[in-house]
Amino acid sequence: MDTVLEGIGATPLVRLDRLAKNHGLKCNLYGKAEYFSAGGSVKDRIAKRMVEEAEKDGRLIPGQSVVIEPTSGNTGIGLALVCALKGYPLIITLPEKMSLEKEVTLRALGAEIVRTPTEAPSEGEESNIGVAKRLQRTIPGGVILDQYSNPNNPLAHELTTAPEIIHAITSTPATPERPSTEKVDVLVAGAGTGGTITGLSKAIKETHNPDCIVVGVDPVGSLLAGPSEDKIGGYLVEGIGYDFIPGVLNYTHIDTWIKTTDDDSFPMARELIRTEGMLVGGSSGSAIAGALKYLKSEEGFEKFGNLEGKNVVIILPDSIRNYMSKDWFAQAIKSQGPGDMWALIQEGLEKTKPQKGHVSGSGVASNVATASGIAPAVNGYEAHTNPA
Numbered sequence: 001m002d003t004v005l006e007g008i009g010a011t012p013l014v015r016l017d018r019l020a021k022n023h024g025l026k027c028n029l030y031g032k033a034e035y036f037s038a039g040g041s042v043k044d045r046i047a048k049r050m051v052e053e054a055e056k057d058g059r060l061i062p063g064q065s066v067v068i069e070p071t072s073g074n075t076g077i078g079l080a081l082v083c084a085l086k087g088y089p090l091i092i093t094l095p096e097k098m099s100l101e102k103e104v105t106l107r108a109l110g111a112e113i114v115r116t117p118t119e120a121p122s123e124g125e126e127s128n129i130g131v132a133k134r135l136q137r138t139i140p141g142g143v144i145l146d147q148y149s150n151p152n153n154p155l156a157h158e159l160t161t162a163p164e165i166i167h168a169i170t171s172t173p174a175t176p177e178r179p180s181t182e183k184v185d186v187l188v189a190g191a192g193t194g195g196t197i198t199g200l201s202k203a204i205k206e207t208h209n210p211d212c213i214v215v216g217v218d219p220v221g222s223l224l225a226g227p228s229e230d231k232i233g234g235y236l237v238e239g240i241g242y243d244f245i246p247g248v249l250n251y252t253h254i255d256t257w258i259k260t261t262d263d264d265s266f267p268m269a270r271e272l273i274r275t276e277g278m279l280v281g282g283s284s285g286s287a288i289a290g291a292l293k294y295l296k297s298e299e300g301f302e303k304f305g306n307l308e309g310k311n312v313v314i315i316l317p318d319s320i321r322n323y324m325s326k327d328w329f330a331q332a333i334k335s336q337g338p339g340d341m342w343a344l345i346q347e348g349l350e351k352t353k354p355q356k357g358h359v360s361g362s363g364v365a366s367n368v369a370t371a372s373g374i375a376p377a378v379n380g381y382e383a384h385t386n387p388a
Contacts, residue, residue, distance in 0.1 A: 003085055007038035008048050008078075009160050013168040013313065018275045023292055027310040028180060031278060031288075032165060035319035039081040040074075040105075042161070042196055042317040043147075047078025049156040050145040051086065059143055062087060066141045069093070070128035072192065072239050073102035074318055075147050080109035091135060091142075093128040095120075098238055101322045119233065122244045147193050149247035157199030161315075165200070166208045169311055179309035183209045186304050188291040189315040190217040190240040190283050191224045194249025196315060201253035213304070216257045217290030219265070224249065225257035236328065237265045239283045239317060256294070264289035266328040273320065281323050284316040 001007060016029040034042035051067070054060040060067070067083055068091045069076060076092040083090040090111040094103065097118040106113055114135070120127040125134065129148075136142040147153050165184060174180040184204050189197040201214040218225035221234045222241030232243045237260075262282075269285030272278050291314045295305035304310045323329050 004038045005048060005082065005085060008044040009037055010164065011036040013165060014276070014278065016272075016276055016314075019272060019288070022275065023296070025292075025295055025305045026308045027185075027295065027304050027306075027312050028178070029291075030169075030311065030313045031272075031276075031280075031284075031316045032161070032313060033278060033280075033316050034161075035280065035316065035321070039078045040319055040321055041077065042315065043071075043074035044078040044081065045156040045160055046147060046150075046153045046195055047075055047082050049152045050147065050150055051079065051082045051088075053152045054143065054145060060088065061141075064141045065143050066091065066139055068132050068135050068139065068142050068144050069147065070132040070144075071147070073098045073106075073322065074239055075193075076111065077102065077105050077109070079145070080106050080111040083111070084109050091132075091139070093132045093135070095128050097236065099322050100325055105322070122242065147195065147248075151248065153193055153195030153248045154199035154202070154250070157196050158203040159199075161196070162200050162203030162207075165313055166204065169313070170208075174309065181309050181311060183311060184212050184313050185209070185310045186213045186215065186291075186294075186300075186312040187315075188215040188217060188287055188294070188312065190287045190290070190317065191249065192240045192242065192283075193246045194224065195246075196317075197254060198248060198250045200315070202250070205253045213255045214253055215290060215294050216254045217287050218257055218259055219286060220259050220261050225259060228259075236262050236326075237282045237286055238323075239281075240286060258290035258293050260286045260289045260293070262328070264293075266332070268292075269320070270329070270332060278316065279320045280316050281318045281320055282326075282328065283318065287314050287316065 011032060011034050014031045014033050016031050020029040037044040051060060066089045067079060069079055070093045073094060080090055092106055092111045093114045093116055095118045096115050103113050114131055116128040116131050117126055122129050124130050132144055136144050169184050170182050172180060174182060187200060187204055189200060191197050197216050204212050216225065219235040219237055219241040220230050221232055223243055223245065224241060235241060265282050265285040268289040269280050269282050272280050272288055291312060294300040304312060320329060
């Protein structure tokens with residue numbers, strides 16, 4: 001690679017056989033692991049394309065332009081990566097609910113951050129969108145690339161993500177041990193701006209399999225799946241759902257929507273981490289939860305979930321890197337307490353305990369306790385969790 005920008009995209013499609021088995025599914029379950037991209041998320045693709053196309057049409061001018069973008073974080077990180085290499089100053093307007101890890105990553109890449117009230121309506125002057133527009137009016141050379149209406153958002157997925165998925169499925173031959181239709185039969189994706197699901201569904205249905213079922217996943221409290229009696233907002237999951245319909249979201253090729261809650265999303269992210277070793281974030285948990293709801297429904301189970309060889313692809317947008325300090329992850333992990341091996345650890349340490357008066361230089365007990373987050377008692381070893 002000449003630069004890290006060449007590391008954007010080209011992410012692996014990973015079989016989720018353990019998860020499928022645990023949930024009684026016979027279909028082939030796949031996760032498109034977008035966190036393997038250079039900046040760590042699915043939004044790297046659109047950031048790169050939006051900047052490059054803006055340069056081509058003269059909207060961005062090196063040495064003159066300042067990029068300003070409202071984002072829930074991942075588009076901002078992608079833009080920060082691209083702008084760092086291309087030399088553009090970057091200002092990100094970021095709602096308060098978005099993680100500290102996102103802010104730290106943005107700052108490390110050189111972006112300026114303006115936090116905005118999470119509860120501010122998107123059309124209001126105090127929202128991240130409103131603040132970005134206010135800054136554009138006053139900062140010389142300010143350019144909002146506007147992921148919410150920029151056609152290069154869905155195009156990035158139509159032209160890169162979709163071909164990667166199609167190639168991965170069609171180039172993997174069916175075998176007696178692993179039957180396959182060699183088609184993408186179901187596509188599941190969460191929706192934020194809607195660019196991912198719009199671009200993917202268009203490409204897959206128009207160039208690969210017109211009968212593919214496209215499932216959109218939307219958090220309870222969002223309007224993207226259509227009018228709802230639920231209170232708008234209130235969900236903690238980041239990167240999906242809005243209180244308005246973004247211009248790039250095209251419903252033409254989306255067949256059905258599944259609503260998910262935080263109680264669906266966060267445990268499912270932790271389950272995927274533990275079951276498949278995939279270090280995903282909360283919106284990936286939403287996508288998995290939505291996929292399982294559909295595949296376990298009467299229609300989904302009969303047509304796909306209970307049939308060997310059917311291929312179900314789920315978009316996993318980002319990694320746990322962005323959420324390590326969030327309560328839904330950190331507190332849940334801390335509260336697990338010692339694992340199944342703790343009794344053997346205690347027994348082993350007890351058997352190899354130095355004789356009284358002997359000073360050990362190994363610090364084994366101390367090191368084990370520190371690494372595990374579990375402190376030994378004064379006169380022996382006693383497992384307990386650290387206070388939250």
